[in-house]
Amino acid sequence: MDGVTVTGVRAQARIVARADGRGGTALPVLDGEVPLAPRRTRSSGSEAKVVLVGAMSGPLGGDRLTVDVRVEEGARLHVGSAAATIALPGQAGGEARYDVRLDVADGAELHWLPEQLISAEGSDLYVTTRVEAGAGARLVLREEQVLGRVGERPGRLTSRLTVRAAGRTVLDQELACGLGAPGGWDGPAVLAGYRAVGQLVVVRPEFGERPVEARALGECAALVPLAGPAALVSAVAPDALRLRRLLDEALTRLV
Amino acid sequence: MMTRAALLVLADGRFPAGGHAHSGGAEAAVKAGRITDAASLEEFCRGRLHTAGLVAGALAAAAALGADPGELDAAADARTPSPALRTAARRLGRQLLRAARATWPSLELDAVAREFPKGAHQPVVLGLAARAAGLGPEDAAHCAVYESVSGPATATVRLLSLDPFHATAALARLAPELDRVADRAVAAARRARAEGVDALPAASGPLLEVGAEWHAAWPVRLFAS
Numbered sequence: 001m002d003g004v005t006v007t008g009v010r011a012q013a014r015i016v017a018r019a020d021g022r023g024g025t026a027l028p029v030l031d032g033e034v035p036l037a038p039r040r041t042r043s044s045g046s047e048a049k050v051v052l053v054g055a056m057s058g059p060l061g062g063d064r065l066t067v068d069v070r071v072e073e074g075a076r077l078h079v080g081s082a083a084a085t086i087a088l089p090g091q092a093g094g095e096a097r098y099d100v101r102l103d104v105a106d107g108a109e110l111h112w113l114p115e116q117l118i119s120a121e122g123s124d125l126y127v128t129t130r131v132e133a134g135a136g137a138r139l140v141l142r143e144e145q146v147l148g149r150v151g152e153r154p155g156r157l158t159s160r161l162t163v164r165a166a167g168r169t170v171l172d173q174e175l176a177c178g179l180g181a182p183g184g185w186d187g188p189a190v191l192a193g194y195r196a197v198g199q200l201v202v203v204r205p206e207f208g209e210r211p212v213e214a215r216a217l218g219e220c221a222a223l224v225p226l227a228g229p230a231a232l233v234s235a236v237a238p239d240a241l242r243l244r245r246l247l248d249e250a251l252t253r254l255v
Numbered sequence: 256m257m258t259r260a261a262l263l264v265l266a267d268g269r270f271p272a273g274g275h276a277h278s279g280g281a282e283a284a285v286k287a288g289r290i291t292d293a294a295s296l297e298e299f300c301r302g303r304l305h306t307a308g309l310v311a312g313a314l315a316a317a318a319a320l321g322a323d324p325g326e327l328d329a330a331a332d333a334r335t336p337s338p339a340l341r342t343a344a345r346r347l348g349r350q351l352l353r354a355a356r357a358t359w360p361s362l363e364l365d366a367v368a369r370e371f372p373k374g375a376h377q378p379v380v381l382g383l384a385a386r387a388a389g390l391g392p393e394d395a396a397h398c399a400v401y402e403s404v405s406g407p408a409t410a411t412v413r414l415l416s417l418d419p420f421h422a423t424a425a426l427a428r429l430a431p432e433l434d435r436v437a438d439r440a441v442a443a444a445r446r447a448r449a450e451g452v453d454a455l456p457a458a459s460g461p462l463l464e465v466g467a468e469w470h471a472a473w474p475v476r477l478f479a480s
Contacts (some may be wrong), residue, residue: 160334160457172333173459176305182458184302185431188289190460191282197461214338214468219287222468227332228342234336236461 008062008092015067017048017108019074024048026075036065037077043190045075053116054082060090061124067100071108073134081114084146084240087155089122098127098185102141104203106134116144116196116240118179123155133165133203142247144198146240147177147191150213154178154195163230165203170228173199192218194236201231202254203230212254221246261388262478264358265381266398268405272293276477277343278404278410280305282357285414289365293421296411300404300429304436306460308403310334311378312396312440313455317447318382319395324367324375327431330375339471341376343480355384363387396440400433410478 013036016029025048032038037053052067059065066155071077087096104110119125133139143161147154160174175197177185184190191197211225221235233250237243264270268434281299286292290299335341353372356364364387367375374380378399385395408422440456447454467480 162457168329169333169453171336172330172453172457173336173463174457175459177420182305184300184305187298187302188284188287188295188301189299189463190306192289192462194462215473216465216469216472219283219469220465222337222465224336224338224464224468226336227329232336234461234465236465236479 008060008090008094008096009035009058012066012068013052015050015069015077015079017071017075019072020037026079036067043229047078049078049080052079052081058085058088059096060088060092061096062090062092062094063096063130065098066088069101069110069112070103071105071110073107076109078111079113084115086118086120086149087118087123087125087157087209089124089155091203092248094124096123096125098125100127100129102129102131104131104133104137104139106136107214108134109138112139112141113194114142118146119155119157120149121152121155123157124180125155125157127157127159129161131163132203133163136205137165137203138205139201139203140251141201142198144196144240144243144247145175147195156180161199161201162223163201163203165228165230166208168210170230171201171232191236193208194238196237198235198243198247198249200220200233200247201230205229207231217246217250221249221250237238257317258389262390262394262398264387265384265390265411266401268409270354272354273347274356274402274406275409276478277347277406277480278414279406280463280466280470280478280480281407281410282414283470283476284462285411288464289462290411290415292415293425296408297421297425297428300310300407301424301432301475302460303407303463304400304404304429306415306458307463309436309440309456309458311403312437313443313447314376314378315382315385315395315399316441316444317452317455318379319385319390319392320444321386321447322448322452323446324379324383325370326377326452327379328371330455331379334457334459335376337467338380339467339480344376345372345374346479347377348380351377351380351384355380355387359384359387361387390440393437396437396444397433400437400440404429404433411430414477420423
């Protein structure tokens with residue numbers, strides 16, 4: 001033993017958005033620990049904008065990253081990231097965790113639109129995203145996973161997305177892929193060789209009364225109404241660029 | 256009163272529950288060129304087993320353990336984003352419920368028929384049918400995970416004129432994995448009894464979901480899903 005214990009990083013970022021009483025949105029909490037750094041950027045109208053900077057260097061094996069976002073009643077928040085997040089193998093080894101908690105109050109709005117999550121060869125990441133949306137909340141959430149950098153085999157990536165809206169779970173899905181994932185993940189029922197997979201969740205109170213109409217967008221993407229005030233676009237594509245194009249196109253149909 | 260033969264009655268492909276009209280996504284995968292032979296059928300079944308099969312197995316086991324059918328049905332909805340698949344699962348659930356009530360009359364099955372006039376998700380009904388037949392969660396899970404692969408295998412024999420011996424051999428090769436998935440499903444169902452339905456697995460196959468909507472939009476198809 002060399003007396004040195006290599007452990008992963010534990011880091012948390014917290015954002016709270018609150019209506020400022022003048023038609024805008026304040027950010028009374030905007031904290032991050034390396035490598036998570038949320039930065040406020042120029043706002044537009046009543047919406048506050050935040051960019052997550054520096055997530056790019058992680059998570060590494062053994063890391064445990066947490067992002068907590070709370071959007072309070074009447075506030076509007078837009079969160080993006082400066083670059084793609086790359087899951088890498090780390091010295092500490094073992095699984096890395098990335099947990100995102102998004103709480104959107106009744107009458108609040110959140111756009112959660114980070115860049116892609118890329119699973120590099122040898123990495124092992126478990127990412128969870130849990131959304132709690134109040135009865136009148138509005139949400140646009142995009143999640144994109146890319147399996148391996150160019151010409152590289154993917155690491156192991158397991159991703160669970162749970163969305164609760166107006167008190168019921170409208171979406172609960174987990175995708176496991178890469179080396180060590182349960183069998184068949186790259187076969188004809190799951191990914192069939194596609195290397196980019198993504199989802200777009202849109203929660204709007206009016207979808208409860210008037211759900212979107214289900215529509216296949218070719219054989220690789222579909223827009224569907226969920227069992228509740230929400231819609232989902234699921235897509236697979238050969239690469240990140242084409243996936244983004246599919247999701248962007250689908251979003252314009254919803255706006 | 257439990258008998259092993261009750262499991263055979265429930266799992267029999269000739270049990271009159273309407274499953275033969277569904278391909279479990281195989282028809283879409285065949286048309287897209289993703290299933291072309293016995294080897295790609297086996298990979299399709301393996302992927303379906305570890306995703307939809309695991310979820311169905313856990314729902315069935317939880318229902319067999321006596322979990323609340325309403326909560327399980329809502330959990331099935333959240334794990335089935337494709338409305339075409341939600342409709343198919345409810346239709347199959349309704350058909351299975353009719354057959355099960357005639358076969359193993361039970362107050363619990365009667366209650367589910369009243370609570371879900373349009374049908375509950377098929378795996379939930381399957382678990383309740385197993386319970387009414389005096390079977391346990393392991394039996395319910397095995398039934399559900401086996402159905403998750405036997406349906407596509409039978410359908411592919413018809414769609415591709417595949418040699419039925421080759422399709423059956425593919426199922427036999429999957430048998431050890433079926434056992435492992437059924438065990439995981441039962442373990443998750445027991446956890447869900449203590450922690451609630453969020454503890455149930457939520458494994459998904461994007462192409463199963465997307466393919467189901469693509470398939471539902473065809474004007475002519477051999478299978479309902």
